[in-house]
Amino acid sequence: MTRTLLLLRHAKSSWAEVGQADHERPLNPRGRKAATLIGQVLRGQGLIPDLVLLSTAGRTVETWERLAAELGRT
Numbered sequence: 001m002t003r004t005l006l007l008l009r010h011a012k013s014s015w016a017e018v019g020q021a022d023h024e025r026p027l028n029p030r031g032r033k034a035a036t037l038i039g040q041v042l043r044g045q046g047l048i049p050d051l052v053l054l055s056t057a058g059r060t061v062e063t064w065e066r067l068a069a070e071l072g073r074t
Helices: 029-044 059-069
Strands: none
Touching: 029 059
């Protein structure tokens, strides 16, 4: 059985607002669009993950949520 390991980084995030922890930074508009497109590309290639491990950082969770929506993994 062939296995494929996908390593992804979060999409483009905003700079931290004053008083905002780095861990809580969200994606910016460009990052939101890119995360959705990456999900579409992965789906088109048939690359649907069986297991996902991710950081609890806001930008990482938001990236996964957008990918997951495109992959039917919500």
